[in-house]
Amino acid sequence: MTRQELFAWCMDQYGTEPEYPWKDRNAVLRHKDNKKWYGVILETGKNKLGLPGEGTAELLNVKCDPVLAASCRTQPGFFPAWHMNKEKWLSILLNEPELDTAIKNLLALSFDLTSPSSRPQHSK
Secondary structure: OOHHHHHHHHHHHHOOOOEOOOOOOOEEEEOOOOOOEEEEEEEEEHHHHOOOOOOEEEEEEEEOOHHHHHHHOOOOOEEEOOOOOOOOEEEEEOOOHHHHHHHHHHHHHHHHHOOOOOOOOOOO
16 A cells, blocks of 8 residues: 555545644554544655665554454564554554555554543543
């Protein structure tokens, strides 16, 4: 999944568009209501990820259950979160078609984990 495919999918699923808070190619996907991030798209050097070749790689950071994140990191294309909490966030390599289904599923989980709480209000 390319970044443009990812952005189109997020618009279709969640009605959100990427924001560029750092005035570069790195982007944030956030909820409309609570403004929490549910995804972050970052570029970093392939060498920093231990990937072969020169140049950069694009990553999607998603919030994730810590046990699931640890399990995913044992598979190719998954990394400890880049510039995020490494226990609760996971980085996924973009532009790898075999990861498209995982990206959609993990992005949906991240969206749910960062959604406003539906806890009942306590009366006083």
